[in-house]
Amino acid sequence: MSAMAKTSIHQTDLARKRLARRKAKEKRFRYAGVTAVVIAMVMLGWLVVSLVGTGYTAFFQHYLTITVTLDENILDPNGARDADQLRKANYRKIIQQALYARFPEVTYRRSKRALFQIISASGATNHVRKMVYQDPNLVGRELTIVVPVSDDVDQFLKGYIDRKAPEELRRVSDQQIAWVDQLVTSGELVRKFNWRFFTAADSRDPELAGIAGAVVGSIMALGVAFFLSVPIGVGAAVYLEEFAPKNRLTDFIEININNLAAVPSIVFGLLGLAVFLNFFGLPRSAPLVGGMVLGLMTLPTIIIATRSALRAVSPSIIDGALSLGASHTQAVFHHKVPLAASGILTGSIIGMAQALGETAPLLMIGMVAFVTEIPTNIMEPASALPVQIFLWSDSAERAWAERTSAAIIVLLIVLISMNAIAIFLRSRLERRW
Amino acid sequence: MQQLLNPETLIGALLIIGVVAAFLYGRGLAISRAQLTTDGARAHSLPSYHGYFSAWIVALFASGMIAFWVTFSGAAPNFVFAILMFCALALSFSIINRLLTPTFRARNHVERFIGGALMICSGVAVLTTFGIVLSLVFESLQFFKHVPILDFLTGLHWSPQTALREDQIGQSGSFGAVPIFTGTFMITAVAIFIAGPIGLLIAVYLSEYANKRTRAIVKPMVEILAGVPTIVYGFFALLTVGPAIRNFAEGFGFSVPTQSAIAAGSVMGVMIIPFISSLSDDVINAVPQTLRDASFALGATQSETMTKVIFPAALPGIIGAFLLAISRAIGETMIVVMAAGRAANLTGNPFEAVTTVTVQIVALLTGDQEFDSAKTLSAFALGLVLFVFTLVLNVIALLIVRRYRERYE
Numbered sequence: 001m002s003a004m005a006k007t008s009i010h011q012t013d014l015a016r017k018r019l020a021r022r023k024a025k026e027k028r029f030r031y032a033g034v035t036a037v038v039i040a041m042v043m044l045g046w047l048v049v050s051l052v053g054t055g056y057t058a059f060f061q062h063y064l065t066i067t068v069t070l071d072e073n074i075l076d077p078n079g080a081r082d083a084d085q086l087r088k089a090n091y092r093k094i095i096q097q098a099l100y101a102r103f104p105e106v107t108y109r110r111s112k113r114a115l116f117q118i119i120s121a122s123g124a125t126n127h128v129r130k131m132v133y134q135d136p137n138l139v140g141r142e143l144t145i146v147v148p149v150s151d152d153v154d155q156f157l158k159g160y161i162d163r164k165a166p167e168e169l170r171r172v173s174d175q176q177i178a179w180v181d182q183l184v185t186s187g188e189l190v191r192k193f194n195w196r197f198f199t200a201a202d203s204r205d206p207e208l209a210g211i212a213g214a215v216v217g218s219i220m221a222l223g224v225a226f227f228l229s230v231p232i233g234v235g236a237a238v239y240l241e242e243f244a245p246k247n248r249l250t251d252f253i254e255i256n257i258n259n260l261a262a263v264p265s266i267v268f269g270l271l272g273l274a275v276f277l278n279f280f281g282l283p284r285s286a287p288l289v290g291g292m293v294l295g296l297m298t299l300p301t302i303i304i305a306t307r308s309a310l311r312a313v314s315p316s317i318i319d320g321a322l323s324l325g326a327s328h329t330q331a332v333f334h335h336k337v338p339l340a341a342s343g344i345l346t347g348s349i350i351g352m353a354q355a356l357g358e359t360a361p362l363l364m365i366g367m368v369a370f371v372t373e374i375p376t377n378i379m380e381p382a383s384a385l386p387v388q389i390f391l392w393s394d395s396a397e398r399a400w401a402e403r404t405s406a407a408i409i410v411l412l413i414v415l416i417s418m419n420a421i422a423i424f425l426r427s428r429l430e431r432r433w
Numbered sequence: 434m435q436q437l438l439n440p441e442t443l444i445g446a447l448l449i450i451g452v453v454a455a456f457l458y459g460r461g462l463a464i465s466r467a468q469l470t471t472d473g474a475r476a477h478s479l480p481s482y483h484g485y486f487s488a489w490i491v492a493l494f495a496s497g498m499i500a501f502w503v504t505f506s507g508a509a510p511n512f513v514f515a516i517l518m519f520c521a522l523a524l525s526f527s528i529i530n531r532l533l534t535p536t537f538r539a540r541n542h543v544e545r546f547i548g549g550a551l552m553i554c555s556g557v558a559v560l561t562t563f564g565i566v567l568s569l570v571f572e573s574l575q576f577f578k579h580v581p582i583l584d585f586l587t588g589l590h591w592s593p594q595t596a597l598r599e600d601q602i603g604q605s606g607s608f609g610a611v612p613i614f615t616g617t618f619m620i621t622a623v624a625i626f627i628a629g630p631i632g633l634l635i636a637v638y639l640s641e642y643a644n645k646r647t648r649a650i651v652k653p654m655v656e657i658l659a660g661v662p663t664i665v666y667g668f669f670a671l672l673t674v675g676p677a678i679r680n681f682a683e684g685f686g687f688s689v690p691t692q693s694a695i696a697a698g699s700v701m702g703v704m705i706i707p708f709i710s711s712l713s714d715d716v717i718n719a720v721p722q723t724l725r726d727a728s729f730a731l732g733a734t735q736s737e738t739m740t741k742v743i744f745p746a747a748l749p750g751i752i753g754a755f756l757l758a759i760s761r762a763i764g765e766t767m768i769v770v771m772a773a774g775r776a777a778n779l780t781g782n783p784f785e786a787v788t789t790v791t792v793q794i795v796a797l798l799t800g801d802q803e804f805d806s807a808k809t810l811s812a813f814a815l816g817l818v819l820f821v822f823t824l825v826l827n828v829i830a831l832l833i834v835r836r837y838r839e840r841y842e
Contacts, residue, residue, distance in 0.1 A: 022734055037634075037638055037651055040710075043703045047665070050673040232554045239554060256558055259824060263823065265766065267565060270568065270813060273798065274568035274569075274572055274813070303555075328544075329544040329547055329548070333547075357661075360795070363799055364794075386664045390770075393771060405672070412661070412665065
């Protein structure tokens with residue numbers, strides 16, 4: 001009897017086993033949670049590493065320094081130096097001659113062509129044309145120019161083309177490799193920071209393509225979106241939060257805004273296409289229309305952020321203002337809105353960051369144009385940074401993948417900075433009551 | 434310089450100058466008239482309100498006149514309009530001159546005007562919704578004139594290309610959207626299959642297990658996933674995940690195309706993890722502490738409390754979170770455009786390339802455009818389906834979440 005009383009039901013073998021099982025289950029559950037977090041982090045890491053790994057080399061580019069003789073007989077046989085002649089003169093031949101002069105041993109036509117292929121043909125000719133056009137006195141003289149090498153040679157020098165692979169599987173021939181090696185050892189072919197990537201617009205040649213056109217397009221579209229959505233969004237939020245009577249209509253507006261926030265972005269693109277382009281006849285591909293569509297899309301985000309910022313302001317502020325004789329409108333605009341400004345600003349920046357990364361609605365209104373000029377006003381056709389990424393991602397060549405990733409890196413850095421500014425402002429300016 | 438002198442900029446500049454002048458005039462008038470009254474009567478409103486009121490009156494008259502000019506331009510020579518414009522401005526200034534006495538309630542008028550302007554602002558949001566609905570419905574009706582709505586919703590074959598020859602099968606293209614819908618649902622299913630468990634477990638971990646510091650680090654890190662633009666995910670799927678899945682499958686002797694439902698779906702799953710985890714986290718945190726305490730008091734472990742007490746209590750909210758995530762996945766565009774393929778396959782195999790509603794909208798509307806063709810209009814019909822479906826999902830989700838919140842408040 002006494003022996004049985006000592007062993008409670010919690011200390012039988014069965015109970016111990018049960019407890020161990022429950023504890024093991026507890027542990028497993030906990031580890032499952034940790035694993036889920038780790039998986040999410042690994043995916044984020046994999047994303048960043050794969051993009052940075054593919055893209056960082058695009059910030060460098062190999063350049064060839066070469067001396068060209070601006071032969072008057074080729075460029076300007078009449079000696080008139082008129083602008084039209086200088087524009088359409090055969091600069092290609094000038095470059096070719098310079099290259100053949102550098103490698104006098106190359107005589108076969110086929111080898112000559114291969115030799116010419118190591119530099120960026122249009123890059124070199126455009127460069128010389130521009131210089132001669134600006135200063136016609138250069139004709140007849142010698143000129144040392146620095147031109148980008150072709151994308152294949154650049155990829156080879158960056159180590160993406162294996163020199164041990166069979167020649168017919170490579171995009172660079174043995175002969176070209178020999179020339180390139182020679183130029184590298186003589187110091188004529190060097191690696192430099194790829195400024196062109198940040199200053200040029202799109203191009204058909206990867207070694208000449210840059211993001212400047214797309215960045216300017218994005219800035220214009222975002223500017224339009226900002227001036228459309230922030231005043232209207234803040235106005236709507238102030239109205240709903242402070243002035244609206246509680247009735248069916250305002251309930252309807254409120255439900256409406258919540259639903260608008262969840263409408264897929266591509267539907268806003270369809271709206272832009274049907275209303276702005278087809279009904280109002282605004283120009284296709286223009287940053288103005290892109291900005292209007294993005295503005296409408298960010299409107300709910302800004303309204304919701306502003307409302308929560310207004311709600312966070314202590315009601316005692318309004319009471320104080322009213323008790324000193326301010327009207328309701330004065331109390332709101334002189335006291336409440338300024339105190340909510342940091343929240344409004346943070347919400348606007350986050351909304352703009354969302355708009356910056358948005359692609360689908362811009363595709364709908366035709367901002368997918370191939371634009372080789374940097375746009376100068378909001379009615380001109382333009383591209384935008386995410387759309388540029390989309391366009392480049394379609395091309396199969398390695399040099400394009402590298403540039404696509406580089407453009408993504410730029411986009412992500414801008415987005416991270418915008419969000420960091422928003423977080424900084426919030427922590428700096430936020431007041432708690 | 435040429436640009437600065439065109440009539441639009443000139444009129445715009447004059448308008449701004451007129452409005453500013455009116456403000457200064459009104460304010461000055463208020464001050465000088467208030468000073469003239471010696472019987473102790475003070476002005477009702479601050480001088481600046483008189484200024485704002487004047488500016489508003491002038492802007493109203495001037496913009497009305499400009500609108501009149503634009504609508505009837507050509508009916509009379511321009512100088513007639515210019516004279517009318519001048520008369521309108523003179524009239525508005527004389528009205529100001531008459532009205533602005535110290536007893537004039539300028540502030541009340543200005544505040545009523547501000548209230549009206551704010552109301553118009555919130556009207557824009559409603560207008561946007563109406564614009565979306567009207568444009569989608571209008572263009573879809575045009576499309577349903579070409580293709581009966583039932584054929585569109587139940588047809589099994591999708592090839593919107595208009596045929597070149599008369600005798601080709603389906604010469605006006607065939608618009609059976611079922612393969613598109615199944616493709617959309619398959620990719621969404623793959624995404625939820627990945628994001629659901631991971632997102633939920635993250636939410637549980639963050640709300641029940643993680644200490645404050647871990648939470649402060651992990652939560653924003655997970656939410657970064659939602660801030661990455663979808664074009665970036667799309668390129669990631671195309672560049673890395675698609676080939677990785679293909680190589681992995683080849684290791685087992687299967688052949689999987691780089692563009693497949695599984696590649697697009699899994700990357701989309703990563704994207705919607707934070708939607709599920711944040712919303713579920715909120716929902717789990719909203720479960721009253723008393724339920725937890727009661728469960729622990731009965732000797733339950735944390736995991737038992739979670740699975741047997743909190744999870745059932747939070748279930749409606751979690752379902753709401755899932756619905757919102759599904760709606761997000763269905764409306765997502767760039768990932769699928771880049772990673773899912775364009776051929777409309779009616780298949781149940783996630784390792785094949787399928788297409789989605791959003792991919793088809795993009796495919797139909799980029800490139801050549803003739804606006805009346807059934808091909809272009811079908812994009813709007815797909816857009817309407819997408820809009821209605823996501824709207825219904827959202828409304829249901831919001832209703833569930835709201836009802837759930839009310840239960841514990």
